[in-house]
């Protein structure tokens with residue numbers, strides 16, 4: 001048993017869970033609801049076990065560090081938080097259909113981590129700059145924030161796909177939670193995400209200050225996390241002060257999540273001066 | 279949610295502008311868009327690069343708008359300034375209302391009972407015993423006030439009034455963080471210094487300027503070392519530093535990345551390193567014919583006499599970055615070989631390839647037998663008296679966001695009217711946030727009350 005194996009199995013468990021939720025929703029198979037939830041729980045256990053094994057393996061290699069240090073590990077952690085947050089929502093509000101949007105995201109994150117050739121799965125030693133407890137705090141807070149935004153995005157998408165005015169309350173769509181509930185859930189996830197994104201930016205700033213003596217340097221990654229923060233701050237204000245609800249907020253969660261993805265992946269593709277200077 | 283607690287609108291158009299959320303949203307989005315632009319247009323490049331990428335006209339535009347250093351440009355600072363004024367005015371404007379809501383004990387049951395009850399049930403109990411039962415139950419969670427009405431009583435409960443401070447705290451922290459940044463940019467500095475092992479410095483070079491700055495004390499680098507993982511990747515950069523004031527040692531510390539030295543508000547960070555020319559060298563010279571080897575202990579700048587008066591070898595210099603036919607070979611010693619009756623030959627001795635000189639196929643083969651590794655440590659030196667404010671802002675903004683997102687001002691009214699047989703219970707409620715959770719809480723509350 002090694003972490004790689006456990007995590008690949010977990011990937012498929014998440015995929016299966018996504019399928020079952022879709023089936024529950026589309027074909028209204030009530031009897032499979034418990035199976036769906038059970039599958040998510042198995043996925044979460046596998047995900048946690050995978051990370052723990054990886055942690056141990058890094059110690060066996062003599063380069064022990066928390067499994068939160070590179071893109072691969074962050075994607076695996078991202079999937080875990082999505083699944084856990086979703087499960088909390090499901091339990092708390094007794095909702096099932098959202099799983100059809102949430103679990104595929106956990107699956108994609110894991111699949112991308114293990115399948116993309118660009119992402120090293122190998123456990124590597126930490127570079128000197130990464131040896132900091134602030135880094136761990138930074139990764140954890142950022143990815144909890146991102147996962148909450150991912151769920152807000154999923155719910156927003158569900159809102160836009162299913163709740164356009166005319167079609168509501170017909171067949172499939174009757175099994176979607178009410179508009180008001182979706183709207184509240186979206187908002188909840190955005191608020192939760194905003195708190196953690198704020199924490200993520202702050203822990204990143206404190207880390208930068210302890211490693212390089214500056215807490216802010218306008219590098220593209222920092223800047224994009226701030227842009228994301230501005231976008232969600234705007235969302236909170238239009239909702240609270242202008243009374244925006246539902247569809248408009250759903251569109252906002254999608255724009256916000258695009259900014260999140262850009263902060264996460266896109267930044268690497270931005271031109272640096274050297275890319276045309278030579 | 280109460281709507282009757284909005285502050286009165288003012289007539290001053292500028293005040294109106296700065297208290298409007300529309301303005302806030304505009305500024306926030308402008309900041310987002312311009313910040314994004316700054317990540318697409320590379321910052322702090324050389325003019326030639328910009329001209330090459332954007333043409334002459336583009337370059338002029340970029341120059342006029344400071345786009346190559348836009349995060350420090352006048353217009354970007356203006357945007358941030360507008361946001362700050364916006365937040366301050368907004369907060370001042372709303373403060374009296376907010377504060378009144380926090381401190382007032384104004385129980386207003388009527389504002390609640392006008393709405394639809396959130397829960398309703400009938401119970402067997404009578405007015406007399408229900409009142410004390412419900413009151414003591416409600417007191418566990420809420421601040422309550424009881425009052426009698428026709429045929430019954432009502433209990434008014436309230437909690438979390440202080441949660442209304444969450445939003446002003448968040449807004450205040452944004453101001454605090456930016457104030458801290460301002461203090462840092464006025465009263466702080468940011469520079470660097472390279473100190474050779476065994477050497478010292480009492481001045482640093484300021485970044486973004488050609489000035490230097492005296493530290494007021496001396497920094498000695500006693501030792502610099504690099505350690506590696508088995509894979510060859512760098513594990514740690516370590517500088518052993520010593521601070522001296524008037525020749526006396528006042529502080530000694532090894533710094534590594536992420537663990538700086540701090541003294542009198544000045545911070546020293548491990549940021550880079552480099553190699554210095556070796557102090558001592560040992561060379562080996564072999565005659566290709568006789569295979570005889572002779573070793574020499576020497577230094578850069580010295581000349582070696584070859585065996586049998588065959589000639590001399592001058593050790594000219596140390597090259598940190600030696601290239602051979604466009605291939606980078608790293609550190610090397612360069613010298614010149616003077617043989618009798620022959621033209622002088624340039625010779626390079628890269629550290630990484632000790633037998634490099636064999637390739638020349640000359641009569642004399644020169645190799646490096648050993649050399650010492652000397653480094654200088656590159657320190658980032660900063661002073662930022664604003665950090666304290668910034669960190670305070672960090673703590674406050676997290677606290678504020680926590681309060682905003684996880685707590686709310688809740689009001690609840692339990693109205694009980696009794697007839698001879700049973701009592702009718704109605705529960706009304708209002709909250710500032712998280713209405714869905716509040717609904718669940720009231721449901722639970724009603725459930726437990728039924729059990730009482």
Ligand code: HEM
Pocket residue numbers: 233236237240241296297298299302361364365368369445448449452679682
């Ligand atoms: C970076 C800047 C800002 C941030 C991060 C920020 C953050 C927040 C947050 C988190 C909330 C709570 C939203 C909610 O309850 O859903 C809020 C509410 C609010 N913000 Fe801001 N804000 C910023 C700038 C401003 C500015 C410039 C104004 C001035 C008009 C403003 C006015 C308000 C108002 C009036 C509320 C609602 C207060 C209430 O009655 O509860 N905000 N803000």
